[in-house]
Amino acid sequence: MNDPYLPTRANSPHDIIWFETQPRHLAGRGDPRHITQALRAAGWANRSDPDFPHVLLASPDYRHTVVMEPDPEPYGAWWRIRGQEEDGRRWYTEFGAHTPVEILAHLTDALLEPAPEQAPPIWSPLSAVGWSYERDDRGNEIARHPDGILSLERWAVEPGETFHWRAQAAVPNGGGGFRRIWHAYLDDQMPPHLIAAFTSALASDEPVQRGMYDVPHTHLVAQEQRGPQGEQLATAHEARLKAIRAAARKARRNAALTTRGGPRPAAVPSAAPRAASPTGRIR
Numbered sequence: 001m002n003d004p005y006l007p008t009r010a011n012s013p014h015d016i017i018w019f020e021t022q023p024r025h026l027a028g029r030g031d032p033r034h035i036t037q038a039l040r041a042a043g044w045a046n047r048s049d050p051d052f053p054h055v056l057l058a059s060p061d062y063r064h065t066v067v068m069e070p071d072p073e074p075y076g077a078w079w080r081i082r083g084q085e086e087d088g089r090r091w092y093t094e095f096g097a098h099t100p101v102e103i104l105a106h107l108t109d110a111l112l113e114p115a116p117e118q119a120p121p122i123w124s125p126l127s128a129v130g131w132s133y134e135r136d137d138r139g140n141e142i143a144r145h146p147d148g149i150l151s152l153e154r155w156a157v158e159p160g161e162t163f164h165w166r167a168q169a170a171v172p173n174g175g176g177g178f179r180r181i182w183h184a185y186l187d188d189q190m191p192p193h194l195i196a197a198f199t200s201a202l203a204s205d206e207p208v209q210r211g212m213y214d215v216p217h218t219h220l221v222a223q224e225q226r227g228p229q230g231e232q233l234a235t236a237h238e239a240r241l242k243a244i245r246a247a248a249r250k251a252r253r254n255a256a257l258t259t260r261g262g263p264r265p266a267a268v269p270s271a272a273p274r275a276a277s278p279t280g281r282i283r
């Protein structure tokens with residue numbers, strides 16, 4: 001538990017005035033506990049080194065790990081996720097420092113849920129909200145947000161090579177190039193529903209709560225003093241964790257029944273409601 005008398009950003013400053021911030025993809029990283037505490041609530045083990053500035057979490061079956069290690073460089077990986085499927089297939093994905101936690105949480109929340117029978121679509125939800133879409137004769141695909149800053153692409157360097165996914169927010173640097181704000185790299189070996197979980201979050205225009213100027217580029221976002229404040233955000237975050245704990249307990253009970261040869265369990269409901277997008281700041 002955090003000591004409220006020791007100055008640290010881990011303490012929940014209820015005296016902060018929160019501002020509804022949009023677009024969400026340019027709102028900055030937010031509070032990482034929106035992700036890390038959700039995974040802990042689902043039973044993930046904390047394997048972090050207390051003397052090193054990182055968080056290392058492992059799923060109960062050790063098939064998935066999530067690492068958060070601060071790296072503020074534009075091309076550095078702040079979040080790294082590794083997975084191994086039941087067939088032995090391994091995959092890797094990483095995200096830059098300013099990737100909003102509310103967007104990344106769609107992927108990490110999907111790690112807590114059973115895979116759907118059919119993977120959700122990827123490109124059509126983006127096209128439905130005004131993104132452009134192109135596909136070349138080599139099978140490379142790219143979609144661009146209407147603001148021209150955010151993009152998603154699936155490409156291969158050479159024909160016949162493995163495809164990769166990349167999402168990035170970048171602005172012109174004045175010299176004909178671009179300056180990256182944040183990036184995401186996704187392995188094409190990832191289960192399709194996990195890729196779809198992340199990309200579906202890119203299609204959302206739901207604003208997020210941030211402190212004034214607590215964003216990487218204030219001139220790119222609009223902030224208005226409205227929306228849930230400290231106590232309301234804490235309550236929403238606790239409700240999110242409570243739902244995840246309940247879903248994890250149900251999944252464990254179902255797994256135990258299956259092991260003992262009991263009746264086939266029903267599908268586990270979504271572990272985290274999407275409606276609430278708190279910053280993760282709690283008391």
